[in-house]
Amino acid sequence: MSLTWLGLPAFLFGLAALAAGLYVLQQLRVRHRELVVPTTRFWDEALEEARARVLRQRFRHPLAYLFLLLLAALLWLGVAGPRLDQDAAEDTVVLCDASALSGGVAGLEARLEAAGDFAATLPEAGRRVLLCGASATPLLLPGEPVSLLGPRLEGVAPEVAPPSVEAVIARLARDRDQRRPLRLVVVGDTALDEAALADLGPGCRVERLPVGSDATGTGPVLVALGQAPARDGAGLELLAGVELAEGMAEPAVAARVDGADLGAPDRVERDGGVLSLRWDGVPASGGRVELTGLPLPAALRLADAAPLLVAVAADAPAACRELLAADPGLRLAGAGEAAEVAVTVGAASGLPSLVLADAPGFGFRVTVPAGDRRAAREVDAFRELGLADIDRVDGGEALATDLVVTGGDARRVEVDRRLLSDSFDWTRSPGFPLFVARALRYLADRAEAPPYLAAGEPLRDAPAPLAAPGGAVLDPLGDAFVPPRSGGYAGAGGRPLEASLQRPAPVVAAAALPEAEAGLAGGAGPLLWIPGLALLLLLVEWFLYRGGRLP
Amino acid sequence: MLRRRAACSSRSRHGPGPRLRCALALAAVALDQHDTVGLFPFAEDLRVALRPQAGKGRVLRFAELLGGLEPGGETDLARSLATLEALRLREGLVVVISDFFDRGGLEAALPALNRLRHKLLLVQLLRRGDREPELQGDLELRDCETGARTTVSVTPRLLDAYRRSWQAFEAALVGFAQKRGAGLLQLDADAEVLPQLATLFETGSYVV
Numbered sequence A: 001m002s003l004t005w006l007g008l009p010a011f012l013f014g015l016a017a018l019a020a021g022l023y024v025l026q027q028l029r030v031r032h033r034e035l036v037v038p039t040t041r042f043w044d045e046a047l048e049e050a051r052a053r054v055l056r057q058r059f060r061h062p063l064a065y066l067f068l069l070l071l072a073a074l075l076w077l078g079v080a081g082p083r084l085d086q087d088a089a090e091d092t093v094v095l096c097d098a099s100a101l102s103g104g105v106a107g108l109e110a111r112l113e114a115a116g117d118f119a120a121t122l123p124e125a126g127r128r129v130l131l132c133g134a135s136a137t138p139l140l141l142p143g144e145p146v147s148l149l150g151p152r153l154e155g156v157a158p159e160v161a162p163p164s165v166e167a168v169i170a171r172l173a174r175d176r177d178q179r180r181p182l183r184l185v186v187v188g189d190t191a192l193d194e195a196a197l198a199d200l201g202p203g204c205r206v207e208r209l210p211v212g213s214d215a216t217g218t219g220p221v222l223v224a225l226g227q228a229p230a231r232d233g234a235g236l237e238l239l240a241g242v243e244l245a246e247g248m249a250e251p252a253v254a255a256r257v258d259g260a261d262l263g264a265p266d267r268v269e270r271d272g273g274v275l276s277l278r279w280d281g282v283p284a285s286g287g288r289v290e291l292t293g294l295p296l297p298a299a300l301r302l303a304d305a306a307p308l309l310v311a312v313a314a315d316a317p318a319a320c321r322e323l324l325a326a327d328p329g330l331r332l333a334g335a336g337e338a339a340e341v342a343v344t345v346g347a348a349s350g351l352p353s354l355v356l357a358d359a360p361g362f363g364f365r366v367t368v369p370a371g372d373r374r375a376a377r378e379v380d381a382f383r384e385l386g387l388a389d390i391d392r393v394d395g396g397e398a399l400a401t402d403l404v405v406t407g408g409d410a411r412r413v414e415v416d417r418r419l420l421s422d423s424f425d426w427t428r429s430p431g432f433p434l435f436v437a438r439a440l441r442y443l444a445d446r447a448e449a450p451p452y453l454a455a456g457e458p459l460r461d462a463p464a465p466l467a468a469p470g471g472a473v474l475d476p477l478g479d480a481f482v483p484p485r486s487g488g489y490a491g492a493g494g495r496p497l498e499a500s501l502q503r504p505a506p507v508v509a510a511a512a513l514p515e516a517e518a519g520l521a522g523g524a525g526p527l528l529w530i531p532g533l534a535l536l537l538l539l540v541e542w543f544l545y546r547g548g549r550l551p
Numbered sequence B: 001m002l003r004r005r006a007a008c009s010s011r012s013r014h015g016p017g018p019r020l021r022c023a024l025a026l027a028a029v030a031l032d033q034h035d036t037v038g039l040f041p042f043a044e045d046l047r048v049a050l051r052p053q054a055g056k057g058r059v060l061r062f063a064e065l066l067g068g069l070e071p072g073g074e075t076d077l078a079r080s081l082a083t084l085e086a087l088r089l090r091e092g093l094v095v096v097i098s099d100f101f102d103r104g105g106l107e108a109a110l111p112a113l114n115r116l117r118h119k120l121l122l123v124q125l126l127r128r129g130d131r132e133p134e135l136q137g138d139l140e141l142r143d144c145e146t147g148a149r150t151t152v153s154v155t156p157r158l159l160d161a162y163r164r165s166w167q168a169f170e171a172a173l174v175g176f177a178q179k180r181g182a183g184l185l186q187l188d189a190d191a192e193v194l195p196q197l198a199t200l201f202e203t204g205s206y207v208v
Helices: A008-028 A041-052 A062-080 A104-119 A146-152 A165-175 A194-198 A318-326 A373-383 A431-444 A526-546 B018-032 B058-067 B077-086 B106-115 B156-180 B193-203
Strands: A033-037 A091-097 A127-132 A136-140 A182-187 A204-209 A221-229 A236-243 A254-257 A260-263 A267-271 A274-282 A288-292 A299-301 A308-312 A330-332 A341-345 A353-357 A364-369 A403-408 A412-416 A487-490 A496-499 B037-039 B050-053 B093-098 B119-126 B137-143 B149-154 B183-188
Touching: A008 A062, A041 B149, A041 B156, A062 A526, A091 A104, A091 A165, A104 A127, A104 A146, A104 A182, A104 A204, A127 A165, A136 A146, A165 A182, A165 A194, A221 A288, A221 A299, A254 A274, A260 A274, A299 A496, A308 A318, A308 A431, A318 A330, A318 A431, A341 A431, A353 A431, A364 A373, A373 A403, A373 A431, A412 A431, B018 B037, B018 B058, B018 B093, B018 B119, B018 B193, B037 B058, B050 B058, B077 B093, B077 B106, B106 B156, B119 B156, B149 B156, B156 B183, B183 B193
Parallel strands: A033 B137, A091 A127, A091 A182, A182 A204, A308 A330, A308 A341, A341 A353, A353 A412, A364 A403, B093 B119, B119 B183
Antiparallel strands: A127 A136, A221 A236, A236 A274, A254 A260, A254 A288, A267 A274, A288 A299, A364 A412, A487 A496, B037 B050, B137 B149
16 A cells, blocks of 8 residues: 555554554543542552552553554544555556647547546556657556556647657667566557557557547648649649548538738639649748648648849859859849849958869868758769869869868858869850859758658758747757648748648558556555544444443 | 431432431430430530430420431541540440541541540441442542542542542451440441341441
8 A cells, every 4th residue: 555645654654643642641641530538548548558569650551552543543544645556567558649630639538538437547657648749648557556647638638740759669678678568558549550550569468448429520621732834834833632521511622822912712612521632823032831621730831933143253154144144043132122143353251162272282172161051962962063073174273172061150162263264164065064063052041842741751951950830949860850730930041831631541550459458556545444434433432432332 | 325417418229317317216215225425416525415314205395306416527436535525424335326437538537436434336337439439420529528529530449549548447347346346337327227226236247
């Protein structure tokens, strides 16, 4: 048995204080009945004889004291909140899906209530309850009473994140104590991948705790949201897919870009339970598009097709200017326009610059800022250009054409300007415009907006680290970035990303899982028999009092 | 000699006082035998209520005097006996009717009794509770004569000590009677005195 509200030292200290207090009260207990007798002589002599045989005053009525102490100890035990803990032969984790895709608020409430009732039947030791949202939030840890669940559930709402029960199961199975069996109880109807459950290993089993109807109430669910270049080359196409339950009315979905209304879709098709929507002529402005008319947020960051504004030094070779005119993604910055990058001669300007350097001692040098992992990956694009194969015209000076990569505080590209001279055929090769285009785009650090981004799905080459909704900083450390929930993410390059909550692709669902059986713990426990025992003590004391054994 | 008990609540169920009945009965027997009988009540001291006189007709006078006795103060048997001795009465039988719960204890009373020239008959009036007190719990006992108070918590151990004290008292009184050749008569004050006296005269059974 353990105590809920008091530690063992505090309980024992309180018990000792009660015993001492009752002892003092018992000693002071004076309830003398007056009686007239013929003589007190013999009583005086008897008292004198009794006093002569003890060292101190006799403790009166130890039996009455014992009864009082037992009663007080029982009350004190009740205050301490005793509970019977059964030994847990295995670790049990109750998993509650918190995704907004799984029945919304009503669904989550039903699952949480079922989880709490089930957890109350399990031994406290080895019992855990986890809320599976964007992350696994512990609601009850081993050893904690189920009474803590209520306060912790206040304010809990469905998360705009995909179901993560499967991922949590995999992590728990991987990190578990191999000496103890692990029982995982999934609350509700969350679909689980058969392949994922097959890899859990021995000593680990998954069960399901059915809940009445936890999956209803979600409404139309977004299953796809993406963008593609328009077929006519003008702007972008915005595509969305919405899943409708049987009998559900088609929602009136519209789109807005940075607050400007795009209106209803230009094309709507229905195939079974999925509604396909398309908007044409969406400007490739890099803005944020959001869909209205759906219960859950749906947004996407549009690609930015605006030409890169370039400032070119007056003494730069004419080939550079000609190249800008030919590349639709580049444009020479006019008077009064703020250039984003620059082509300079001799030294860099205040902008990220392609520097045509004088005898720098290298052919090409790319500066990668410290910590800019995406920049490091983009450097590979320069190596593909065959810069080492630049030919020298007969009689021309032999120059280095190697590519040097160095670290620095900002992105920079440097070229030995002599390579642009007539002594080399580089400016006449296809590699030159490619090099300049890539160099200027590298300098601009324009991350391409992904065609789609769904919470829970990976994105490669994300501008890490990113600031998540709420301010947390996420860094996949070179791995693909997986947005944990829908919302805006600010990239390191200043280009924001937008993730929407989409229903994950269907998986091969695991076969029907065994139904979880409730445990035997719970009940009133000691708090039921303590009052009964106290009443029994009072009854015994009454009988003893009536029999004259107690004062 | 008749002890005039100090004002106490009588626990006897049998009338004004077993002592008075006992005294009257013994006086009636003696007067019927043409003996002279005197009445000397005592408490803190002894006084002469009736000098020894004979005649059957004196019984009523005796009864009248007994009925008029008032409760006295604390018992001082030694002093009362000294006063009796000073009266220099003709040798006879002195019947001392008392519970012998003297403030000076038997240590003071027995030597005084021993100094008397007379034959002695000690009539001890007792209650059942004197020898075997049926008391329980926490009590404040008040001596009905002295007013002294004693607080006790009655326990088996204390009762054993009380019994030892009582037995010592009784042994001392019996021992004195045996040694002195005096008669010792113990009467139950809670029961009718006359039947007990009748048993005495019929069977001759008494303590000593």
